[in-house]
Amino acid sequence: QTTLRVVTAFPQGTMQNIPLTAFVEHVNETCTDSVTLNFVGGPEAIPTFELGEAVRRGVVDVGFSSQSFYTSIVPDASAIRLSTNSAAEQRENGGWELLNRIHNERMNAYYLARTSDGIPFHLYLTEEADPLDLSGVSLRIAPVYRAFFEDLGATVVQIPPAEVYPALERGVVQGVGWTSLGLFDQGWDQHIRYRVDPGFYVSDSNILVNLDRWNGLDAAAQDCLSEAALWVEGQDHVLLDLQAEELQRQADAGVQVIALDGERRDEFLRRASDAGWAELERLQPEYVTELRELLAPESAE
């Protein structure tokens, strides 16, 4: 019977933590005689951008984080957001194995599970604009979509999360990138008027276990955790239902959709994908070709 310490990179009380909460409860119910998960806290305990390091050296046994928070250690992991196939397909075609090997090598971590699959990012705007030509529009960026928004011609402004609200309120930026979930968490809905469809990229929140800790677990604990991992990856319908609710809530709040169709839609998605892969190629080319074949087969031609 082992107890593992769990820390999340997302602020407590936000929707991003829903899969982790479910996972912890599930493990503590089903693995009673092999392993227990002890939830320690969030960024107030380990800073978001240091959680990867904390998992690497075993200060935290289990970390719940998005690749964008630990790019500095595992640049290749940014390929996860460029996936066009599902986590389940990646389990089948060897994509998961490659990602696990990369996490083993660079982060000393076991890539136990990948949640939030199927939750895309969207471009949200306070004023109407042509998504394929954003010249003259200022957007708040995060590393996830910096390259893409620059490619669309936008003026990108970097703003820490806490200041996004006043920046939207005052018009310093006329838009943000964010997932389909959590717009209301931030109060941003008060200023956002438009959402661009389709969404692009996919979210990822990964459950990572310190590799030494993982190897030290007995087979029963490893099996039970792996089963729980598959279970939680199969729980993404919970988030997808939430997403449907959120999109409805956005519509009720008066957020209008700027829809791209046909060729324009294809161009938007292709430019998103190309910008992301080109950036990864620059940062860490080692596994790019393999990753693209396994995670985004149709873009690999």
Next chain:
Amino acid sequence: MQALLRIFDAILKCAAMLGAFLLAMTVAVTVGDVVLRPFGLRYFSWHVDAVELTLVIATFLLAPWILAIGAHVRVDIVLQILPARLAVWVERLAWGWGAVLCGWLGWLAVGELLSAAQRGTLFIRSFVIPEWWILTVVPYCFAALCIELVLRAAGLRTREERAAI
């Protein structure tokens, strides 16, 4: 010995002046971006990342100088109440412990620096640099603090020097 002390003081002062200069630059690049942004000119679009880095670098460059001029705040209530002879000893012990602490932290910081350099981790923002570049200021800070605290524990820093700001 005096000559060595003067060189040490000069190093602290130079590092501090660099730190102050960097802080001034944070203002310059921020205002630069605010003023040019409405015209679509993005020469300083990297200013947020640069400012964040500067806060780190300037703080660690400044800390040893601030200790040397006696401007790090400390709670002196108990030292005032204690008999003078005892107070001197408590104070010396505190400086001594501080030296051990900073030596220890400096050693840890060197470890982090080497580990980051060896693993090749990156600082990836609007510009990409090796992470260990940033971590170089930390060993400097704690090593210099350690030396300064040893000087104080050994009674080589007089009160006048300490009060001079």
Next chain:
Amino acid sequence: MEWYWALTILLGLATLLMMTGLPVALVFLSVNIAGGLLFLGGPAGLGLMVRNGVQSLQNYSLAPIPMFIIMGELMLHTGMAAAAISAVERLIRRVPGRMPIVSVVSGTMFAALSGSSMANTAMLGSTLLPQMLRQGYAPQLAIGPIVAVGGIAILIPPSALAVLLGSLAKLSISELLIAGIMPALIMAVLFVAYIVARSLIVGDAKEPDAVATGESFLQRAWPFLRDVVPLFAIFLAVVGSLLGGFATPTESAAVGVAATLIAALLYRRLSLHNLGHSMMQAAKISGMLLFIIVGSTTFSQILAFSGAASGLLRLLTAMELTQLQVILIVVAVLLILGCFIDQVSMMMITLPFFIPMAEAVGVDMIWLGLVYLLCLEIALITPPFGLLLFVMKGVAPPEITLGRITTAVVPFLLIQLGVLALIIGWPQVALFLPDMLFAR
């Protein structure tokens, strides 16, 4: 380890080490080493702690601290602050406790020019304190008002902390800032009342009112028009760039520095020498504060990691409470935490617990935000960890001890607690302004 043991060990060790006269920043680093060994799993944890310390400064929201301090030092060393204060001084006369009142009035005025309490205290402390001591005011009465009025800067816009609180707690920042104005003014009036009463009872400075009495009101008002009124252009630059959508809250601090530089140029007071001197002084104070933040941020992380913070808060949130009880608990926790850690860490640790707790019982969130701001303000002057006490120690003559500063602040601390009690008991005093302006 049970959370209450962790809490006792960490806070106890911190208090004990502070008493030895070890610099506060090093006290935190010492406790962090102990906490790292105890809770972060030994050597690997210690290395991570060093990284967390570096990470704690990689925070754009901290940028206003040096910027607002540079602003204050520029006003100080170019002589703009002294000119403004002496203009205020000429308007205020024939009252008991004249100079301390001048510091309250100037402090409240500078609160509208600056978003940083620390910069305000540094500025008033270095200009007014030596003057008051020279004129024979008791240190008790000379120090107290300067330190206490510094905190008003976080209640009156622009305010770095109010912006941060509004953002973290998802409150309307404009409503919060407007709500802060009445309590700030009430506080300033009570400070003045106390100073007058005390001067009448205990006696004023030995040296009497030195200002010539033959001048007409216009002659006395002219310096105010010349040296004070134009400074409000700086206020307009900071608040205007923010409200006009040109700058984010942090960026507006840099705009403030630029406006101050321009003002100094126009007054023909800027020289390479006083610019360099201002920068070194600002670097000294901001470096001191930022180095404490390295230690205290990591300290609060270890408090959180050890389960001490959440254990305490979970115990409180488990009870079934009324609105008033919730507010009282918030106040009690914040006032106690405020004795040991900095404002930003206080918000980081407590908001995730208190926001849902308050929402559950339907507390008016602007009221809660205001109570938070008042507690953060009070925490600036409560020992042993009171940032404004430290800033004052940094700029005061060496013979003024931290102990003396602390005792001088006590009456003003009591007044602030009184205002806090007033706002808790009678929220409308503060909330009628935002209610009226924003039709809430």
